[in-house]
Structures are given as structure tokens and as C-alpha cells.
Amino acid sequence: MDPSLPQNLEEYSTSSTTIKFDRPLLLLRGPIPAGTSDDPSSSPYILAFKDLPSWAAAYKSYESKIISQCEEGARIGCAITASNKCKPPWWQSLIGWKSMDLKERERCEDIELEACLVAAKEKCIGFAKEKCTMPFLNARIAVGEKEIMNKRVERMVHAASLPEESKWVYFIRSDNLGGS
Numbered sequence: 001m002d003p004s005l006p007q008n009l010e011e012y013s014t015s016s017t018t019i020k021f022d023r024p025l026l027l028l029r030g031p032i033p034a035g036t037s038d039d040p041s042s043s044p045y046i047l048a049f050k051d052l053p054s055w056a057a058a059y060k061s062y063e064s065k066i067i068s069q070c071e072e073g074a075r076i077g078c079a080i081t082a083s084n085k086c087k088p089p090w091w092q093s094l095i096g097w098k099s100m101d102l103k104e105r106e107r108c109e110d111i112e113l114e115a116c117l118v119a120a121k122e123k124c125i126g127f128a129k130e131k132c133t134m135p136f137l138n139a140r141i142a143v144g145e146k147e148i149m150n151k152r153v154e155r156m157v158h159a160a161s162l163p164e165e166s167k168w169v170y171f172i173r174s175d176n177l178g179g180s
Contacts, residue, residue: 028058032142048140059136066128074120082112 010016031045038046049055086108088099 028054029139030142032140046140048142050142052141055136055139055141059132062136063128063132066131067124070124070127071117071121074124075117078113078116078120079109081116082109085109085112 029047029049032048034040034044034046049058086105088097093099
């Protein structure tokens with residue numbers, strides 16, 4: 001075989017040299033003309049959500065991503081904490097005590113891990129609400145010629161942060177967020 005040719009031609013095939021990228025995400029917000037109260041020197045456009053449902057969907061999406069990431073981190077931390085709480089003290093081996101039964105230690109770690117994860121889940125939900133509320137409360141929503149009242153936006157933040165099973169009652173009472 002000619003030494004100038006590569007040994008394995010499969011390494012240079014289209015399928016092995018092409019990188020596939022994930023599809024691009026759609027823009028959550030789009031440019032709209034700036035209003036009279038906006039600083040015209042920065043740009044003639046501002047970013048805004050196209051409507052209230054897109055704003056609420058983005059809020060829920062980001063909140064769930066933050067909760068998921070927080071719970072993943074908490075799971076690692078809780079596992080380490082449970083292992084440390086359930087290991088026998090270092091001095092037991094020095095005085096000749098029998099080592100801890102592995103089944104007993106596993107049971108102890110399961111109990112500690114479960115208690116830690118329950119506490120962490122509540123903290124993660126609070127953390128996500130804290131991180132999402134201000135940016136989304138200050139976000140702009142394109143509504144054409146009407147102005148959105150602060151109360152209506154606050155109701156959307158409240159509705160987006162409700163558990164799924166209680167939302168239908170909230171929407172019925174609030175006339176689909178259009179009420180006063």
C-alpha cells in the first residue's frame with residue numbers, strides 16, 4: 001500500500017468527520033420597538049415576550065430547570081452527609097469494638113438520605129422561586145397598544161408558581177388572568 005495514503009479510510013468518511021449539533025432553541029423574547037419611556041441611545045428596540053402564555057411557559061421552564069439542577073446537587077451532598085453520619089467513629093477500631101454491620105449502615109444511610117432529600121427539595125423550590133421571580137417580574141411582554149397592569153403581571157407570577165393541581169381553581173377565579 002502507498003505510504004502517502006491513510007491506513008484506515010473509514011476515519012475520513014463523512015459520517016465520522018461530521019459533527020451533529022442540537023437544533024437551535026427558539027428565541028423566548030423578540031425585538032419590539034422601544035417605547036417613549038425607554039432610553040433611545042441604547043437601541044431603538046427592546047426584548048419582550050410575545051404574549052402572556054409564552055412568558056408563563058418560560059417562567060415554568062426555567063423554574064423547573066433550576067429545581068432539577070438544585071436537586072441533583074443536593075442528592076450528591078445528601079449522599080456524602082448520610083455516609084459521614086452513619087460511619088462508625090474512628091476511635092472504635094482503636095479499642096477493639098466490632099465493626100458496624102453493613103446492612104445496618106445501609107439502612108442508616110437510607111434513612112438519613114431520605115430525610116436530607118425531603119428538606120433539600122423544599123429549599124430547592126424556594127431557591128428557584130427566588131431566582132426566577134425578579135427577572136420575570138421585570139420582563140417585558142408585548143401587548144400592542146394596551147399597557148399591562150402590575151397587578152396582572154403579579155397574578156401571572158403567582159399562577160406560574162402554583163402547583164399544577166391547584167392552577168385550575170386559580171384560573172377559574174381570576175377569569176383566565178384577565179379579571180381585576
